[in-house]
Amino acid sequence: MNESLAAGYRRRVRRRVLALSGLLLVLLICLLADAATGPSSLGLGQVFQALWAPHSLSRGQAVILWQVRLPYAVIGLVVGAALGLAGAEMQTALNNPLASPYTLGVSAAATLGASLVIVLDLHWPPLSRTWLIPIGAFLCAALSVTLILLLLRRVGNGVEGIVLFGIAMVFALEAMVAMLQFIADSDTLQQIVFWTFGSLGRATWDKVAIVAAVLALCLPFSLRGAWAMTALRGGEEQARSAGIAVDRLRVRVLLRVSLLSAVAVAFVGTIGFVGLVAPHIARITLGEDHRFYLPGSALAGALMLSLASIASKSLIPGLIIPVGIVTALVGVPLFMALVLGQRRCR
């Protein structure tokens, strides 16, 4: 009987590894499908062939694939993964299933930071704008996270207090962004509107590299704290009593969240739904062992944004709808199907 509990758990772990691998495979298929979707005739077969033999495409097709479609598809993946990971870490750290970079105002703060850099036309010679905008977004996101941390210290981690504070922050920050839009000229206004819609349209390999680098920087630290985060889900007081420095863990998580959401928002604008729902999808499919839940949330976020990206190019032929508009339309049915499927299995 002793053997069977440990053995049964190991079986569960193997099943989760398989589920993660399956999710990764589906994601790769979606990436190819996304790269093959668009107004010009460049089908899945050609894309697949071009990846093995780059010279099989004409010069025009190669530009479309390598300079337009692939950066568009890949930035969707990395931003989705960043938002999924940030949402998962935030929900655990705040012990709140409604927490996400969007609901707690971190995304709105990052939008304000990016808008400030654009409207005030800030320049700093050592850095190009590609870097200044995310830095502005990060600083504002970090400020909003600091406010959340101060609130946590004052009132504990009650669900109501934090969510109410987050909603209030979203309103206040959106009002500030609206004020900036009001005083901005028409060109600047157009740039700010881009952030607020959430769009993959201006993706370049530089931006992909920055988001991917931040994700690659954060993920190992997230995984290093996976056991502690798992223990936190087993009860905060037990975790503290077991010797886990919960306050320090929380600060580190929220710093990672601000970094991830800042770069995501800086390059594609506000995409609200992914950070909230991707962790729930991962929780349903993989459980809450954070060794699987965290990468699972990242993969679920990437999958959601990849599907949304395909839908954004397919819903109205010849027109690319900003992905932020489509995300919820794609994500809600996916999420509801999972929730209903899980209920039916019980």
Place this chain on the structure above:
Amino acid sequence: MTALLEIHDLRVAYGRRRVLHGLNPPPLEEGQVVALVGGNGTGKSTLLKALAGLQPGTGRVVLDGEDIQPLNATRRAGCLAYVPQALPQGSALLAYEAVLSGSRALPSPLNREQLERRLAGLFERLELTGLGLRPLSELSGGQRQMIGLVQALVRQPRLLLLDEPTSALDLRWQLKVLETVRDHCRERHSGALIALHDLNLALRFCDRMIVLHDGAVLAAGAPDSALNADILRRAYGVEGRVERCSLGFKLALADRALPINELLREPENP
């Protein structure tokens, strides 16, 4: 007997509200199980949290001869374990994971096989093996309470601090939990301080009793002497007495609570 835990002048306040007013209970000896009893809001849970380092306080708390009061909860974890009344309800963690994660989050002297063996032994001892692979969200309040106990026992602490560990359990499991805690303390020469509302369980399983009232120690000592008629009246507002029976001691109570004006009256000198 060697003193395991000594508490000197422990004071705790929530903001301006003082909850514990300089506690000096008798020392807890190795192998002893001590019940912490008293009415609602008298400071039982606060005392346990203060000892665990989860609630700041002043005074001296000496465990195994070392003052642990300057240490935070993280540094106290090596020698004591605190179990709150309930584990989170909405967690999708498996019961086994909830226990395993606490042990794997920090460096442990045990390798994986040793930890798995210890875990399996505890699940078996508390007859929880069948629940190990079920999510916490699917367990009853009582079952989650028992998983909380396993989380503490797996660390083999010198001192167990249990806050109402039987509040959601039926009769059989109440006995099972307290029997396990008592055996654990005897076998490992460790100690347990348990907040309990059920005085019959406290009388049956505990070696000593501390009665708290208004944040101070009202009485302390062997169960039959600490819980006399006067203490019952002052701590709980009931008429009753502890009687000897074939299984040890039991509580005999009058069938009504005393009116509040009688409780406020100072006891008459004999």
